Amino acid sequence: MKGKKAKPQKMKAEKLALTRRDFLRGAGVAVSGGMLVGGQTLAQAAPAPDTDILGPGSVPITLKINGAAHQLSVEPRVTLLDALRNQLDITGAKRVCDRGTCGACTMIVDGKAIYACSMLAIEAQGHNITTIESFSHGDHLDPVMSAFWDNDAQQCGFCTPGFMMACKEFVTKHPHAKLEEVNEGLSGNICRCGTYHGLKQAALDASKGARSAKA
Amino acid sequence: MATPCKYDWPAPEKRKLIGKRIKRIDGGMKSSGQAKYSFDINRPGMLFAKVVRCPYAHAKITSVDTSEAEKMPGVKAVRVIQGPGKEIQWEGDEIAAVAATSEEAAEDAARKIKVAYEQMPFLVKEEDLSGASGFTKPAVTEKAGDPDGAFQGSDVVISEGYYGIPVITHCCLETHGQVAEWTDPENLKVWASTQGVSAIGGQFAEGMKISPNNVNIICNYVGGGFGSKFAADRWGLACAGLSKDAEGKAVKLMLERNAELLVAGARPSAYAKVKVGAKKDGTLVAWQSESWGTGGVGGSGVPPIPYVFHDKFPNRARTHTFVSTNIGPSRAWRAPNHPQAALITMSAFEDLAAKLNMDPIEFLMKNADLAPNAVLAKTYREELTKAAELADWKKNWHPRGDKTSGHIKRGMGVSMHTWGGAPHNGKCQVTIQPDGSVEVKTGSQDLGTGTRTVINIVVAETLGLPLEAVKVMIGDSHYPPDGPSGGSTTVGGVSGHTRRGSVNARDALFAVVAPSLGSKPEDLEAVDGHVRVKGNATKSLTWKQACAKLGVKPVVAEGEQARNSPCKLNDSGVGGVQIADVSVDTETGIVKMNRIIAVQDCGLIIDMKTAESQVYGALIMGVSYALYEEKIMDHQTGRMLNPNMEFYKLATIADVGDFTVHMMTGPGYDERGVIGLGEPPVISPGAAISNAVANAIGVRVPTLPLTPDKVLAALEKA
Numbered sequence: 006m007k008g009k010k011a012k013p014q015k016m017k018a019e020k021l022a023l024t025r026r027d028f029l030r031g032a033g034v035a036v037s038g039g040m041l042v043g044g045q046t047l048a049q050a051a052p053a054p055d056t057d058i059l060g061p062g063s064v065p066i067t068l069k070i071n072g073a074a075h076q077l078s079v080e081p082r083v084t085l086l087d088a089l090r091n092q093l094d095i096t097g098a099k100r101v102c103d104r105g106t107c108g109a110c111t112m113i114v115d116g117k118a119i120y121a122c123s124m125l126a127i128e129a130q131g132h133n134i135t136t137i138e139s140f141s142h143g144d145h146l147d148p149v150m151s152a153f154w155d156n157d158a159q160q161c162g163f164c165t166p167g168f169m170m171a172c173k174e175f176v177t178k179h180p181h182a183k184l185e186e187v188n189e190g191l192s193g194n195i196c197r198c199g200t201y202h203g204l205k206q207a208a209l210d211a212s213k214g215a216r217s218a219k220a
Numbered sequence: 221m222a223t224p225c226k227y228d229w230p231a232p233e234k235r236k237l238i239g240k241r242i243k244r245i246d247g248g249m250k251s252s253g254q255a256k257y258s259f260d261i262n263r264p265g266m267l268f269a270k271v272v273r274c275p276y277a278h279a280k281i282t283s284v285d286t287s288e289a290e291k292m293p294g295v296k297a298v299r300v301i302q303g304p305g306k307e308i309q310w311e312g313d314e315i316a317a318v319a320a321t322s323e324e325a326a327e328d329a330a331r332k333i334k335v336a337y338e339q340m341p342f343l344v345k346e347e348d349l350s351g352a353s354g355f356t357k358p359a360v361t362e363k364a365g366d367p368d369g370a371f372q373g374s375d376v377v378i379s380e381g382y383y384g385i386p387v388i389t390h391c392c393l394e395t396h397g398q399v400a401e402w403t404d405p406e407n408l409k410v411w412a413s414t415q416g417v418s419a420i421g422g423q424f425a426e427g428m429k430i431s432p433n434n435v436n437i438i439c440n441y442v443g444g445g446f447g448s449k450f451a452a453d454r455w456g457l458a459c460a461g462l463s464k465d466a467e468g469k470a471v472k473l474m475l476e477r478n479a480e481l482l483v484a485g486a487r488p489s490a491y492a493k494v495k496v497g498a499k500k501d502g503t504l505v506a507w508q509s510e511s512w513g514t515g516g517v518g519g520s521g522v523p524p525i526p527y528v529f530h531d532k533f534p535n536r537a538r539t540h541t542f543v544s545t546n547i548g549p550s551r552a553w554r555a556p557n558h559p560q561a562a563l564i565t566m567s568a569f570e571d572l573a574a575k576l577n578m579d580p581i582e583f584l585m586k587n588a589d590l591a592p593n594a595v596l597a598k599t600y601r602e603e604l605t606k607a608a609e610l611a612d613w614k615k616n617w618h619p620r621g622d623k624t625s626g627h628i629k630r631g632m633g634v635s636m637h638t639w640g641g642a643p644h645n646g647k648c649q650v651t652i653q654p655d656g657s658v659e660v661k662t663g664s665q666d667l668g669t670g671t672r673t674v675i676n677i678v679v680a681e682t683l684g685l686p687l688e689a690v691k692v693m694i695g696d697s698h699y700p701p702d703g704p705s706g707g708s709t710t711v712g713g714v715s716g717h718t719r720r721g722s723v724n725a726r727d728a729l730f731a732v733v734a735p736s737l738g739s740k741p742e743d744l745e746a747v748d749g750h751v752r753v754k755g756n757a758t759k760s761l762t763w764k765q766a767c768a769k770l771g772v773k774p775v776v777a778e779g780e781q782a783r784n785s786p787c788k789l790n791d792s793g794v795g796g797v798q799i800a801d802v803s804v805d806t807e808t809g810i811v812k813m814n815r816i817i818a819v820q821d822c823g824l825i826i827d828m829k830t831a832e833s834q835v836y837g838a839l840i841m842g843v844s845y846a847l848y849e850e851k852i853m854d855h856q857t858g859r860m861l862n863p864n865m866e867f868y869k870l871a872t873i874a875d876v877g878d879f880t881v882h883m884m885t886g887p888g889y890d891e892r893g894v895i896g897l898g899e900p901p902v903i904s905p906g907a908a909i910s911n912a913v914a915n916a917i918g919v920r921v922p923t924l925p926l927t928p929d930k931v932l933a934a935l936e937k938a
Contacts (some may be wrong), residue, residue: 019579022681039350051384065584067232067310080324082324083324090262091259091262091322091323092269094262096253096256096259096260096262097253097254098253099250099257099259099260099393099394099443100259100442101393101394101395101865102477102864102865102866103475103476104477104864104865106864106865106866106868107393107865109393127752136253137252137253138253140252141248141253141254144250146251146252147252150248150251150252150361152245153251154243154244154247154251155243155833157243157244157247157829157833158904159244159247159668160667160669160833160837161393161394161442161443161444161445161667161668162246162249162250162251162255162443162668163248163257163393163394163443163444164253164393165253166251166253167798168252169252169253187873188873188874189874191872191873192872192873192874192875193413194872195391195393195842195865195870195872196393196840196873197391197393197444197838198444198643198668198841198871199836199837199838199839199840199841199844199870199876200833200836200837200842200870201836201840201841201873202836202876202877203836203878204835204873205873219906
């Protein structure tokens with residue numbers, strides 16, 4: 006499939022609201038090596054003739070990350086997570102399951118926590134991307150981070166940035182969080198060392214902190 | 221009574237930091253995402269590597285063709301890891317690797333490598349031993365006393381049961397791997413995700429045919445290991461080789477998630493048919509078991525059963541059989557062989573206690589003298605008492621089978637365990653500069669257990685300084701060598717050698733400072749940021765003033781922890797008791813965790829906060845393997861069905877329930893010195909939860925994980 010349908014690489018930002026799944030359906034052969042996506046599926050998902058096609062080669066994009074614009078060049082199949090980690094050396098978000106299960110790659114896009122392994126870099130254009138790097142400045146730690154530290158909500162620490170970001174969004178939405186809400190709100194992330202006990206208290210403390218900060 | 225020794229831990233009343241609840245010193249780095257793991261290392265011009273893996277459980281390679289891959293855009297190096305003629309024994313084993321300028325280019329090129337195989341017969345299921353004929357090997361046959369005679373005693377009650385625990389994986393969140401770079405044609409630098417910073421350099425040197433002096437291993441943070449990250453590994457050597465082929469350019473090779481679950485670590489299974497007998501008063505008299513398990517194609521460990529009481533158990537006979545399978549290689553998994561032994565033994569004991577109409581805590585208490593020694597017997601009695609109290613056992617426990625109406629049944633179960641936890645050997649270097657700054661270096665690593673924090677506490681305590689005054693440097697093989705972090709050896713190891721190193725440094729400083737205080741070195745002490753004459757606060761210098769006396773010559777002192785070194789800073793041999801409280805829905809088969817109570821000893825605790833975290837973490841890992849985890853193999857294809865995190869289930873925050881952790885401290889415990897803690901608390905959760913489920917629903921669910929289908933099947937059978 007590679008190259009066959011490639012037109013000159015032109016951008017139409019307004020047409021980029023693709024999900025990763027849509028994209029994989031369209032360009033699946035290049036990505037998954039002919040494993041699953043049969044010709045029929047491809048034919049069904051073949052773009053209308055007037056649609057601009059991105060890739061398969063690299064395309065220039067601009068990402069707004071933590072308030073700053075970054076220009077980079079990515080193949081359309083590259084996830085937001087990999088673009089940041091591999092090209093911009095923004096490595097706080099981790100690649101763990103790489104398919105939207107564990108939350109280690111959590112970033113906040115337009116105020117909403119997302120799995121950055123499941124969003125394409127090209128989809129993220131025009132959106133406000135916030136990573137964990139935006140919450141620490143020198144020795145100053147964000148109150149949610151302090152709650153994590155105080156409650157030892159971390160062991161090896163590899164899941165911690167993802168939990169931090171999930172918790173950051175959670176406390177803004179739950180300024181009076183109860184334990185059941187914490188359990189529900191943070192169950193999109195997975196820890197292997199077993200830091201959930203500290204995490205529960207950290208989220209409750211952070212929620213309380215967010216409440217008093219607002220007051 | 222041991223003779224006093226200058227390295228001894230400070231007396232309890234003099235401790236300012238040891239034993240307190242101290243936040244881990246690298247917690248800010250971790251919670252802010254600034255901690256750089258090996259997976260996060262990006263080097264200038266770095267290449268990315270991808271590995272071609274065998275899709276079959278058992279096959280012979282007939283050909284490997286890399287020619288097309290080599291021509292792909294961006295490709296800088298291609299290596300065949302296992303070539304034609306090689307017999308592959310598990311799905312996912314490494315065949316070839318390619319390094320290219322981007323991950324995508326490497327992926328595309330890897331797909332162009334053509335490998336042909338001749339498939340061979342395989343075995344990936346071992347629970348049914350009758351289906352494994354030709355793949356088994358006797359591993360252990362043991363007999364002590366007269367079990368046959370003892371079972372025939374007139375007042376002996378016998379319980380027979382079947383229990384088991386499948387192969388599970390380590391599933392480290394940071395996958396195995398490294399960035400390797402030849403800084404010049406002779407020197408290799410590796411940022412590895414490892415539990416053995418000082419250990420794996422030699423393996424890279426051997427593989428690359430260079431001197432160990434020319435290898436530098438760096439690992440500042442490691443994203444989980446649990447016993448699976450002790451080796452350079454085949455992929456590590458391939459990574460270093462690719463870098464060499466690519467003119468020394470850095471190459472990043474981190475395993476994909478599926479590979480992590482397929483090849484990078486698994487805990488051996490264990491299944492057992494058990495017959496156990498006790499007198500009517502609960503006194504254990506006889507044990508007989510036939511057990512088996514797999515650790516992949518090679519052998520596996522042997523669970524020490526009957527657990528805890530093995531050595532003193534009066535009449536016992538057992539056999540253990542290895543089953544050679546193509547399920548993938550096993551690696552040490554936190555407390556090797558013990559969780560399996562606990563599940564088999566403590567389930568059998570609980571079933572026997574139920575048959576005797578006896579409270580299982582009374583049953584364990586009755587037999588506590590079968591523990592290996594008097595210290596442990598006493599420890600178990602104290603811990604059983606404490607755990608029962610914290611669980612309000614007398615009020616909440618009921619005989620087997622929750623008789624209340626409704627489909628939610630509640631139950632409680634108990635288990636106990638033991639572990640060694642002696643320190644590993646290692647060295648450190650402590651430097652005191654004339655400006656007063658203090659630095660400690662050791663080639664250790666922090667797996668999340670709090671290695672840095674423990675070192676910091678010990679050095680600061682010894683020099684009478686605040687924590688912030690000490691710079692802790694670990695994670696570099698150029699530092700004095702320290703042992704690998706495994707088997708609960710690290711906190712004992714590093715606390716021992718940093719205590720020695722900082723006492724040596726302090727004494728060297730005292731020798732220089734003594735004349736200016738008109739005193740002798742042995743009459744000085746370092747407390748509260750001062751060096752002063754003992755018992756005479758007027759003869760005192762601030763730390764900075766004292767260090768200034770060094771002139772231009774810093775103090776550089778070594779500390780060495782050797783297993784037989786003088787002074788009793790450490791010990792080994794701990795107990796531990798856990799009680800699980802669960803609710804089981806008998807309509808859906810779902811087990812819900814209410815609470816686990818853990819009572820644990822580990823000698824002298826350096827940092828109470830991170831010690832408790834170790835226990836919480838172990839309990840949570842325990843809930844995962846008790847309820848969810850299994851490496852599920854397909855007997856048709858020989859492949860793993862769940863090499864991902866959707867279907868290889870780990871507990872989430874909503875699944876684990878509440879915890880009560882109590883650490884045994886004070887007289888009888890503290891004076892033993894430091895003992896490791898990583899393993900013991902992860903041993904009992906499976907058994908305690910299985911016993912709690914049996915107590916709730918009135919029947920035993922024989923094997924872990926206690927999934928809804930198995931719970932319903934057990935209920936059906938009852």
